[in-house]
Amino acid sequence: MMKFTFASIEAPTLLLDEQVARANIHRMAEKARRFRLSFRPHFKTHQSAVIGEWFKREGVGQITVSSVEMAEYFADNGWQDILIAFSLNVRQIERIDALAKRVHLGVLVENIEAVRALAALEGPRVDVWLKIDIGAHRTGLDWRELQSGAEICRAVKANPDRMFLRGLLTHSGHTYEAHSKAEILALFAETLTRLQSLKRELDALGIGPLEISVGDTPGCTLAEDFAGANEIRPGNFVFYDVHQLSLGVCGFREIAVAVACPVVAVHSEREEVVIYGGAVHLSKETIAWNGDMTYGLVALPQGEGWSEPVQDAYVARVSQEHGILHYPLAAMERNPLRVGDLALVIPAHSCLAVQALGQYQTLGGVKIRTLLKPYAQA
Amino acid sequence: MMKFTFASIEAPTLLLDEQVARANIHRMAEKARRFRLSFRPHFKTHQSAVIGEWFKREGVGQITVSSVEMAEYFADNGWQDILIAFSLNVRQIERIDALAKRVHLGVLVENIEAVRALAALEGPRVDVWLKIDIGAHRTGLDWRELQSGAEICRAVKANPDRMFLRGLLTHSGHTYEAHSKAEILALFAETLTRLQSLKRELDALGIGPLEISVGDTPGCTLAEDFAGANEIRPGNFVFYDVHQLSLGVCGFREIAVAVACPVVAVHSEREEVVIYGGAVHLSKETIAWNGDMTYGLVALPQGEGWSEPVQDAYVARVSQEHGILHYPLAAMERNPLRVGDLALVIPAHSCLAVQALGQYQTLGGVKIRTLLKPYAQA
DSSP, rough: OOOGGGGGGOHHHEEEEEHHHHHHHHHHHHHHEEEOOOEEEEETTTHHHHHHHHHHTTOOOOEESHHHHHHHHHHHHTTEEEEEEEEOOOOGGHHHHHHHSSSSEEEOOSSHHHHHHHHHHHHSSSSEEEEEESSSOSSETTTTHHHHHHHHHHHHHOOOTTTEEEEOOOGGGGGOOOSSSHHHHHHHHHHHHHHHHHHHHHHHHHHOOEEEOOOOHHHHHOOOTTTOOEEEEOOOTTTTOOOHHHTTSGGGGOOOOOEEEEEEEEEETTEEEEEEOOHHHSSOOOOETTTEEEEEEEOETTTTOOOSSOTOOOEEOOSSSSSEEEEOOOHHHHHHTTTTOOEEEEEEEEEEHHHHEEEEEESSSOEEEESOOOOOEE | OOOOOOOGGSSSSEOOOOOHHHHHHHHHHHHHTTOOOOEOBTTTOOOOHHHHHHHTTTOEEEEEESSSSHHHHHTTTOOOOOEEEOOOGGGGGGHHHHTTTTTTTEEEEEHHHHHHHHHHHOOOEEEEOOOEEEOOOOOOOEOOOHHHHHHHHHHHHOOTEEEEEEEEEEEOOGGGGGGSSSHHHHHHHHHHHHHHHHHHHHHHHHHHEEEEEEOOOHHHOOOOOOTTTTEEEEOGGGOOOHHHHHTTSSSSSOOEEEEEEEEEEEEETEEEEEEEHHHHHHHHOEEEETTTEEEEEEEEEEEEEESSSOOOOEEEOSSSSSSEOOOOOHHHHSSSSOOOOOEEEEEEEEHHHHHOEEEETTSSSSSSSSSOOSSSOO
């Protein structure tokens, strides 16, 4: 293992502070233990077998993924209890069947078509969760749709050799749109209240027992009341990012990733710095920060890690390969950036930066591969 | 080769209509010949050695790329004349030097630091283009900065063994912000006027002869006057996309790519359809279409290709793996979409959809790999 040096970086590189990530994992695992919750972290954020091992060290044995391909990858890497937290894609039913023969598999359904497709499977029984929309309006059955919910649950229970009805599952994605910690906590409490209400109504119809599984990083990080929940499935907390920082969910020093980007031009007259690092490295995800839409904040190399964010600097625009930093003259005076220097972009959304770059360079000198780039690259 | 069928698609898949792409290539190559322009297409859009061969058939021998890695990939695939159209990243100077030993290489400079880095090279001479900002304000030296331009040019000419000063190059990226064909044409004409003005001023200082190279797909597609230009470098035209369609640059039937996405849920009550196909497949690029911001339009399988766009339907939201189609009741009546069907998303920006998906499935039944996924995938 070579010691990591900033001098070794030629092109946009996803830096990972392993200590910070491990501490984030430890903290969430501890919290789950404290609240006696089943902890099934979402691995779509890191997508790496190596980082998966850090979770195993914390006693994690069950995971969440967002695609069949990701489930196959983690099954190949020894994981035996995997939930595919994506409303069942009936076109992949044969691969799902094959997976169920290898691992204890969970899937989500939100309509009767999905249950029918599962009923046609030949493999072992799968766990089935009813995906509930408690207000995020992305996927899932509306939490007030008791009759449809009951119909789907009964269809699941009518196929006991093929399916086991685990319970109700939601992703409160709308906490990401919140504007304060109080609002996140209120949405999280509302989520649990609504799921419990539906659970009681289904119980009254003789459908149960049902577990409750919830997922979002903002809620799971901030909440101190998980009444009614059996399982949590946060993912982003392993790295956090500027979005979570803007919500007050994490501190800057809990963010575990930064994209190191070479400076290729300095345009002081328009207070801009051009970096090699664009949409294909950072993604086009933006977040509001101090009133500006930004693709990320800007830190600088400091010792063997990165500095606090440079005040008033941010990634203002990106094209395919270029990023344009807004870099005010005052910032340039305090923290000069020159051609050939590195700007360390703290991404708006770490999941999508990982997706874009596909491999990590830890500050400890290790290159970590992922599902996305399983082969060594030059 | 297996005949392509829509039934074979399980997960988000980048479909490519080879005939349309080849016709797009032919048309642009013909236009370059007609105007006696050097044609150096930008390969960042397709990133594929196989598709590169379609250009060779049209007599193309010189190409543009946006990264050193892409230059290496196309050099490995037999291309001998490559321009890296990205302001020189001095941290990659050794790889650039190694490339210059293998191919006729061109690079862009916009500051004296880049020239100094090139002067330190040991390899063969590289072509150097001065990158000019004619108003897009992304990269490049402002076209009015005669003194700085002259200084950089002189520094290039002071190292004749290492560098050959080719000329002035720009990417008129601001044509993408235009609102009409007339505005695109006006911006394109202005680009040429400004470059010629700078060229004349540099000539008067004894710096020359200089060529002029321009690049954007909107301008190169629509313009019928290239006075002063020596070379064109469009890239997106090979596939076009909804952005180009919205600008009036192409017709719908000139768009060569669509992302096939399985339908996983239908929520008629909110006029939405959920597809397997999100930010990691389509990117987060949006474009205004009929007053709505969209990630893409929606077509349906039709024969061995795709239909016209479904009226009033579009990709309204994306998360990591999900896309949410706005799909009005009237559309649902005319063109029902059910769980397990395919929606064919015509992407807002084809370059980024290619980047996200990394391989093509042609309607003729061929799987085409790229730099991004050079290895066969399951």
